Amino acid sequence: xxxxxxxxxxxxxxxxxxxxxxxxxxxxxxxxxxxxxxxxxxxxxxxxxxxxxxxxxxxxxxxxxxxxxxxxxxxxxxxxxxxxxxxxxxxxxxxxxxxxxxxxxxxxxxxxxxxxxxxxxxxxxxxxxxxxxxxxxxx
Numbered sequence: 001x002x003x004x005x006x007x008x009x010x011x012x013x014x015x016x017x018x019x020x021x022x023x024x025x026x027x028x029x030x031x032x033x034x035x036x037x038x039x040x041x042x043x044x045x046x047x048x049x050x051x052x053x054x055x056x057x058x059x060x061x062x063x064x065x066x067x068x069x070x071x072x073x074x075x076x077x078x079x080x081x082x083x084x085x086x087x088x089x090x091x092x093x094x095x096x097x098x099x100x101x102x103x104x105x106x107x108x109x110x111x112x113x114x115x116x117x118x119x120x121x122x123x124x125x126x127x128x129x130x131x132x133x134x135x136x137x138x139x
Contacts, residue, residue: 008066009086012073013129017056020070020129024061027102028088033067034060063088078130085124085132093137096121100135103127 013020024030039053055072062068068086073079088103090096100113106128113123113135121137 008069009084010069010071011081011131012071012079014073014077014079015055015075016079016129017059017070017072018054020131021056021059021061023128024063027105028063028099030061030063030068032059032061034058081126081130081132085134087134087136089136089138091138093121096123096135096137100125103133103135 011020021030021032021035025032035056036058037053038055038057041057055075057071059070060067061070088099090099096113100123104125104127108126109123110126110132111122111124113121116122119137119139121135123135124132125135126132
């Protein structure tokens with residue numbers, strides 16, 4: 001239980017959560033720390049419209065020191081992520097290139113990795129699920 005107030009991102013993958021968790025494990029080294037399927041929920045009202053009992057009602061995964069929560073949401077197909085981006089801070093340019101390329105696979109590059117006044121390497125991409133990322137090398 002947290003001892004102070006926190007903000008944690010919660011991503012609704014609209015039926016593609018398991019695929020997303022596997023992708024983040026492989027690409028950015030995410031560690032899934034909790035996962036509950038609809039069939040395992042103690043509350044039957046948590047079932048999603050048109051969803052199978054194997055859909056994910058709640059999951060948490062950790063990237064570095066950050067915890068992210070996720071689920072299949074309402075299982076309505078294509079997720080829509082708008083008005084935010086997850087900022088992935090990495091220690092060096094080689095790691096930025098590696099992770100940017102991995103997140104770009106099947107996604108859409110919005111700004112190629114480039115040197116900026118605030119970073120040795122910064123770029124923006126939406127991954128194959130539409131989640132927007134900013135990859136950033138800390139100075």
